[in-house]
Amino acid sequence: MKRIIIATVQDRGGVLNRITGMLHRRQFNIESISVGASDVKGISKMTFVVEIADKQKLEQLTKQLNKQIDVIKVLDVTDKAIVTRELALVKVVATNQTRAEIMTLISAFRADVIDISKDSLTIQVTGKPEKVDALIALLRPYGIKDLTKTGLTAFPRGYQPEQGFSELNSISAHG
Numbered sequence: 001m002k003r004i005i006i007a008t009v010q011d012r013g014g015v016l017n018r019i020t021g022m023l024h025r026r027q028f029n030i031e032s033i034s035v036g037a038s039d040v041k042g043i044s045k046m047t048f049v050v051e052i053a054d055k056q057k058l059e060q061l062t063k064q065l066n067k068q069i070d071v072i073k074v075l076d077v078t079d080k081a082i083v084t085r086e087l088a089l090v091k092v093v094a095t096n097q098t099r100a101e102i103m104t105l106i107s108a109f110r111a112d113v114i115d116i117s118k119d120s121l122t123i124q125v126t127g128k129p130e131k132v133d134a135l136i137a138l139l140r141p142y143g144i145k146d147l148t149k150t151g152l153t154a155f156p157r158g159y160q161p162e163q164g165f166s167e168l169n170s171i172s173a174h175g
Contacts, residue, residue: 002031003058004078004154007046008038010070019046019071022064028052032086032151043072047153081157086129087150089114090136093143094121102142109135120145 009015016035023030031049038045052058058076065074094102099121103113106123109131115122125135129152136147 001052001054002078003050003052003076004082004084004152005048005050005061005065006075006077006154007048007065007071008073008075009044009046009068010072011037011042011044012070015044015068015070016046019065019068022068023048023050023061026061026064028057028061032149034151034153036153045153045155047151049152075156077154077156082154083157084128084152084154085126086132086152087124087126088132088136089146089148090123090125090139090144091115091120091146092123092139093119093145095119098142102139105138106135111135 007019009019020030020033029051031051032047033049034047035044037043050061052061062074062076065071092102094116102121102123106113106125109125109127111123111125113121114124123135123139125132132149136144
């Protein structure tokens with residue numbers, strides 16, 4: 001089963017390497033990973049999508065992540081009310097005959113053209129992974145020249161006190 005894990009970590013050199021190394025050693029396959037700054041200076045958030053066989057393995061993963069020195073908090077948000085987003089950049093073949101058709105297609109997905117050349121369009125699309133994948137599937141027949149995706153990023157919707165956000169505020173106030 002795919003699980004979405006968010007790790008709140010100290011923003012220090014080598015943290016990503018230590019965490020991914022630990023996951024590799026424990027034979028957890030990372031399907032996607034997204035890392036970025038949080039609203040608290042010196043604190044980053046890592047969002048992992050991992051394939052985990054059962055609850056016991058999930059518990060093992062959570063415990064191992066919590067043992068990492070720079071990890072502040074680990075949350076499995078898979079079954080929570082969450083907001084998820086992904087970004088993709090897609091360079092697609094565009095001829096004089098297909099350019100208008102592609103532009104109409106991408107507008108339905110609220111995607112943007114971010115680069116135009118004589119024979120291609122580079123498109124930026126953001127949204128839920130299903131939306132991103134649907135647009136990519138519709139663009140494939142035109143010929144995809146290049147494609148890159150960021151991986152999933154997520155956080156809980158609204159106020160969910162069990163998520164421990166007050167701990168982050170105390171960290172920023174004291175450290």
